[in-house]
Amino acid sequence: MPPNKQESSFPIIPGESRNETIPVQETWFSSPSHVIPCLDDDGPSHQSRQSSVLRQSLRPIILKFEELTYTIKIQSGKGSYWFGSQEPKQNRLILNGVSGIVKPGDLLAMLGPSGSGKTTLVTALAGRLQGKLSGTVSYNGAPFTSSMKRRTGFVTQEDVLYPHLTVMETLTYTALLRLPKELTRKEKIQQAESVISDLGLTRCCNSVIGGGLIRGISGGERKRVSIGQEMLVNPSLLLLDEPTSGLDSTTAARIVATLRSLARGGRTVVTTIHQPSSRLYRMFDKVLVLSDGSPIYSGDSGRVMEYFGSIGFQPGSSFVNPADFVLDLANGITSDTNQYEQGEINGKLDRLEEQNSVKESLISAYKKNLYPPLKEEFSRTFPQDQTVNWSRSKTRLTNRWPTSWWMQFSVLLKRGLKERSHESFSGLRIFMVMSVSLLSGLLWWHSRVAHIQDQVGLLFFFSIFWGFLPLFNAIFTFPQERPMLIKERSSGIYRLSSYYTARTVGDLPMELILPTIFVTITYWMGGLKSSLTTFIMTLMIVLYNVLVSQGVGLALGAILMDAKKAATLSSVLMLVFLLAGGYYIQHIPGFIAWLKYISFSHYCYKLLVGVQYTWDEVYECGPGLHCGVMDYEGIKNLSLGNMMWDVLALTLMLLLYRFLAYVALRNL
Ligand SMILES: Nc1ncnc2c1ncn2[C@@H]1O[C@H](COP(=O)(O)OP(=O)(O)OP(=O)(O)O)[C@@H](O)[C@H]1O
Numbered sequence: 001m002p003p004n005k006q007e008s009s010f011p012i013i014p015g016e017s018r019n020e021t022i023p024v025q026e027t028w029f030s031s032p033s034h035v036i037p038c039l040d041d042d043g044p045s046h047q048s049r050q051s052s053v054l055r056q057s058l059r060p061i062i063l064k065f066e067e068l069t070y071t072i073k074i075q076s077g078k079g080s081y082w083f084g085s086q087e088p089k090q091n092r093l094i095l096n097g098v099s100g101i102v103k104p105g106d107l108l109a110m111l112g113p114s115g116s117g118k119t120t121l122v123t124a125l126a127g128r129l130q131g132k133l134s135g136t137v138s139y140n141g142a143p144f145t146s147s148m149k150r151r152t153g154f155v156t157q158e159d160v161l162y163p164h165l166t167v168m169e170t171l172t173y174t175a176l177l178r179l180p181k182e183l184t185r186k187e188k189i190q191q192a193e194s195v196i197s198d199l200g201l202t203r204c205c206n207s208v209i210g211g212g213l214i215r216g217i218s219g220g221e222r223k224r225v226s227i228g229q230e231m232l233v234n235p236s237l238l239l240l241d242e243p244t245s246g247l248d249s250t251t252a253a254r255i256v257a258t259l260r261s262l263a264r265g266g267r268t269v270v271t272t273i274h275q276p277s278s279r280l281y282r283m284f285d286k287v288l289v290l291s292d293g294s295p296i297y298s299g300d301s302g303r304v305m306e307y308f309g310s311i312g313f314q315p316g317s318s319f320v321n322p323a324d325f326v327l328d329l330a331n332g333i334t335s336d337t338n339q340y341e342q343g344e345i346n347g348k349l350d351r352l353e354e355q356n357s358v359k360e361s362l363i364s365a366y367k368k369n370l371y372p373p374l375k376e377e378f379s380r381t382f383p384q385d386q387t388v389n390w391s392r393s394k395t396r397l398t399n400r401w402p403t404s405w406w407m408q409f410s411v412l413l414k415r416g417l418k419e420r421s422h423e424s425f426s427g428l429r430i431f432m433v434m435s436v437s438l439l440s441g442l443l444w445w446h447s448r449v450a451h452i453q454d455q456v457g458l459l460f461f462f463s464i465f466w467g468f469l470p471l472f473n474a475i476f477t478f479p480q481e482r483p484m485l486i487k488e489r490s491s492g493i494y495r496l497s498s499y500y501t502a503r504t505v506g507d508l509p510m511e512l513i514l515p516t517i518f519v520t521i522t523y524w525m526g527g528l529k530s531s532l533t534t535f536i537m538t539l540m541i542v543l544y545n546v547l548v549s550q551g552v553g554l555a556l557g558a559i560l561m562d563a564k565k566a567a568t569l570s571s572v573l574m575l576v577f578l579l580a581g582g583y584y585i586q587h588i589p590g591f592i593a594w595l596k597y598i599s600f601s602h603y604c605y606k607l608l609v610g611v612q613y614t615w616d617e618v619y620e621c622g623p624g625l626h627c628g629v630m631d632y633e634g635i636k637n638l639s640l641g642n643m644m645w646d647v648l649a650l651t652l653m654l655l656l657y658r659f660l661a662y663v664a665l666r667n668l
Pocket residue numbers: 072074094112113114115116117118119120121274
């Protein structure tokens with residue numbers, strides 16, 4: 001990453017403050033009633049500094065983890081294409097007896113080669129690890145509770161942020177959602193400003209986050225936004241997974257310096273780190289070194305060389321980065337067996353055996369020398385631990401939420417509208433709908449009842465087109481939102497019901513505006529009944545159909561959580577609905593005729609035909625011949641009756657599919 005001009009403003013480090021004023025961008029919350037200025041880097045007043053995230057942590061936490069062992073079942077890649085692997089799953093040990101204790105004020109770094117289990121361990125400590133973890137984790141001697149969850153900040157390796165929101169918006173929405181209802185809106189916004197200032201994000205506070213193809217802030221700034229989101233709640237325990245990965249050394253050093261400042265404020269800070277420079281390494285108070293999931297060192301960072309020296313492992317030179325040295329050891333590489341120098345002299349197999357024996361000796365040295373004093377320290381700190389077996393400790397969130405349901409709903413709604421405004425009002429979607437409506441208007445231009453088949457075809461087209469489109473749009477909703485939903489829900493920020501309602505309500509305007517435009521154009525161009533009441537009823541039926549089909553898409557997306565699979569299944573489903581809808585095939589064999597009853601398009605089509613024609617209406621079925629519309633084969637086979645049954649069927653589907661989507665999200 002090239003050194004970034006913006007990275008250089010980092011007011012955490014004394015003397016680096018800058019004086020600048022950033023113009024305020026017009027946002028939904030920058031209305032005169034609550035203007036959010038982007039502060040100068042040295043702008044926050046003494047008062048806001050005091051309320052900054054660097055103030056003392058209110059409730060210090062001692063984190064203890066003892067004998068953590070985590071095993072997963074893995075399936076070999078071999079097997080049939082359709083039915084997966086036939087071979088039994090194998091157990092794989094990811095963490096093996098990892099223990100440690102971290103106190104307030106400490107910055108603990110977890111080191112280890114790639115795949116050694118660092119992410120797994122930090123995820124376990126954050127109470128977010130799925131699956132069976134044995135051993136005990138305690139927070140001030142107690143298990144992980146929902147209130148602890150809210151006092152814990154967890155920054156994942158991947159930054160999960162909305163790309164179209166600005167830094168200011170991102171942190172403000174998070175503050176509004178995460179800070180307790182006792183604080184006023186203004187105070188929450190001030191806290192967001194404070195975090196922006198403390199983390200040196202002032203210069204980019206009005207820039208969009210970006211990601212993917214959208215150019216936004218730099219990787220270092222993005223990481224600081226992620227840290228800032230956790231800092232907003234002034235957590236007592238902060239856990240981070242590789243906060244410096246992919247960053248240049250200066251930015252990495254600044255992030256670690258920030259973490260150290262936060263620890264010094266009375267927090268317990270744990271971070272995984274891949275390959276720290278010696279400058280970074282010196283900033284850590286404690287280190288835990290993992291090798292293939294087993295600990296080989298746990299203790300003061302400054303004593304690591306002394307310890308390994310005492311068990312017979314000396315570095316090759318006296319000017320070695322301790323981090324490089326321990327990582328080599330964790331890989332089974334010693335100065336005597338240095339692979340880089342020995343090249344291919346020994347066989348590959350010999351080298352592997354040698355590395356394994358080095359690892360084994362380091363693990364047994366740890367058990368002999370470091371684990372006993374650690375165990376003693378465990379018994380001294382919170383001896384009467386209420387620690388629990390992890391499989392039983394997956395406590396569900398209680399209903400103590402930081403904000404009210406209504407607050408959650410309104411913030412999530414505004415945030416969703418802001419984030420998705422570009423896609424909701426995308427020119428491409430509007431162009432597609434407009435062009436299809438104009439084209440179909442021209443194709444059915446002023447059709448007459450005499451051409452009843454054409455007219456009925458247009459009504460069927462309404463039901464199918466507005467069955468397909470909302471469904472396909474909706475299937476992407478939850479698979480795309482999944483990472484954000486998991487992140488925010490596992491921090492206990494909001495209820496699923498408020499998120500779900502906000503998300504579905506937020507999609508409504510565009511989902512309803514487009515079909516309204518479509519029906520208005522096509523209905524009148526297509527020469528359907530020139531009655532305002534019939535037009536309005538037609539529109540209402542189409543909109544109701546849109547809501548049902550959107551529900552089907554949401555449910556499929558939420559159940560499968562894979563947009564590709566959901567799209568494939570929806571195509572099959574819609575094809576079935578298309579064929580069973582009653583337009584193409586009028587004499588469906590009895591044993592399969594039930595299909596139409598599960599097709600929402602069928603009910604929509606029936607209703608559209610039902611409102612378009614009256615029982616006594618006639619059409620010209622031949623030269624000088626008039627036939628009753630209801631006797632037209634295509635309509636007769638629809639068995640039009642009491643339309644309320646069709647409305648009821650659609651209503652049931654509307655509720656059922658949305659309920660299914662909700663239940664699927666609950667089990668996420
Ligand atoms: N759900 C899973 N399925 C298969 N393998 C897994 C799973 N979870 C973890 N692993 C394996 O466990 C090992 C440890 O993974 P983990 O991500 O904790 O390592 P890490 O030390 O954080 O690695 P890195 O530094 O590369 O991020 C890896 O070999 C990984 O492939």
